[in-house]
Amino acid sequence: MTYEETLDYLYNQMPEYQRIGERAYKVGLDNSLVLDNIFGHPHRHYKTIHVAGTNGKGSTSHLLAAILQESGYRVGLYTSPHLTDFRERIRVNGEMIDKNFVVDFTKKYRVQFEPVMPSFFELTMEMAFLWFAHQKVDIAVIETGLGGRLDSTNIITPMLSIITNIGLDHMKFLGDTLPLIATEKAGIIKQGVPVVIGEKGNQEVERVFRDKAASLQAPIRFAEEEINDLSAVRAGSRWIFHTREYHSIICELGGFAQQKNARTLLTAVALLREVGLVIPRDAVYRGFSQVITLTGLQGRWQLLQQKPKIICDIAHNEHGLRDVMEQLKSEQYNQLHMVFGMASDKDRESVLPLLPKEARYYFTRASVERALDEQLLQEEARAYGLTGERYGSVAQAVATAIKNADENDLIFIGGSSFVVADALPLFS
Structure with a gap:
């Protein structure tokens, strides 16, 4: 098959939630676990960071990947949906996955994965995990697709979990109240793994996160408490952020929501340093100021x-x-x-x-x-x-x-x- 024929096969044979909606949604991790076994658990060959949330998880994932790249790490980035090119979903140090790998992966493993009847997301997630292993990444930033607890990506054990915020979306699958949705998102919190919460939400939502983290002895940090002195000034189409620790962070992303994302990112960076990553201050500045150039992010203001x-x-x-x-x-x-x-x-x-x-x-x-x-x-x-x-x-x-x-x-x-x-x- 050519690359275009391979994409047609993937779209037509593996239902994609983003394109057709509810009919493509598969509940549970069973397929993901079977696929992961077929491919030899590739995500175990590198560190991972797991990012969930109603909004802001894409920007947060790209910003974090940019900062880690500028810190000298080889970084995988898995996000969805794509906008103009399927390969946007799977990047290593900003470079999209090779077309030949997409073709070879599908051709080589088709006999093994077809009986599983995976969704488009389940299969392309494993494609990403395997590509990252082949590319010998140090760390992969993995964005959830929908929810958290039952999201296909929730088979990983990350070094850090991030939940950006909770809003009313995908209520048919995640619940029709903020605490119910928070419970689903909190499903990515793992035993002993630190977690950053970008926005507390109301008291009920905060309690969901605190209780879940406590039950798993997972250290929890709320970005609004950790970074409580952030100020923001507009500079053309960009922001300039100031905190006690960082002066004049220029952010290439100009949306209002980036102020909240900045708190989340700076809290995550502090935690990653605590667990052993080396992240120089100048890498933080460069990651914020060059995120579009470094990662190819599009569609945010x-x-x-x-x-x-x-x-x-x-x-x-x-x-x-x-x-x-x-x-x-x-x-x-x-x-x-x-x-x-x-x-x-x-x-x-x-x-x-x-x-x-x-x-x-x-x-x-x-x-x-x-x-x-x-x-x-x-x-x-x-x-x-x-x-x-x-x-x-x-x-x-x-x-x-x-x-x-x-x-x-x-x-x-x-x-x-x-x-x-x-x-x-x-x-x-």
Whole structure:
């Protein structure tokens, strides 16, 4: 098979949750454990760091990988979903997995893994673990896919666990209250393994984390307590963070949420030093300031064009979009144009009230089965005072927004990672 044929096989034979939703979701670790045995437990050949959370886990994973790379380690990075290239999910020191390895892996092990009937995520996770072993990484940063306790990645025993925050998302699978979701995310906490909690949440959520950590004798650190003096100043499209220990950390990521992520990262760095990693101060500065260059991260308050200014962001739930909408308020423009689409399984009743009523909307549908019909989105949005036209593709919506916008207007593209994924190639 060619590389393209291999991808077609993986997408069509191994159901992918990101693309088709609920039908691809498999509960439990049974498949992951069987696959891991087939491939010889490759993740045991290097240290791992496990990252979960409702929002911010992708940025946190990339920032941590960048800092560790700049500390001289060979670092694997496994994240999902990808935006424009499947290989974004699996990187070593920022370089995407080799196409030939994807083909050879599928060809070599197909007879062994097909009877297991794994999901796309379960199989590509093992592909990543094996690639990292082949590449002789020192450490791999592993992002969960969905939840924690029953997530495929939860077969690893990391040197550090990180839970960024808890918000209402994937409630059909994780529970419909914050404590229930926190319980699922807390499932990545392991016996004796330190854990960093980025945002405490409410008292019930905090108690879930404290109780779980205590039951497993896992040292727990809350980033809001550890880094309680962080201040942030805007510098163009970037942030400059200040703490007692670090002065003038320049962060290449410009989203409002990065202030919270910075606390999480600095707390994690301190803990990793305690367990024996050598992380120089200048590596922390370089990791923050060059994270996009070092890891290829995309889609986080990303500036795509000037005049008119075009920004995209993959935030897709109430917890994430609240920060993004606040950041939009801080921008200066004559008219705001919103190219907006959602996944069909997201909670529109919590998202639509957050959106600015004064904007001109271009309701659209991403090119995945899971995307919400643009006409339905337009009709539901109207009840919240949001008006605009609908478009059957992101490309058509973006092109129309650009045609309608003056050079001092702002175009925002978002509502779903799939909308951003369809938009990015238009600006490459």
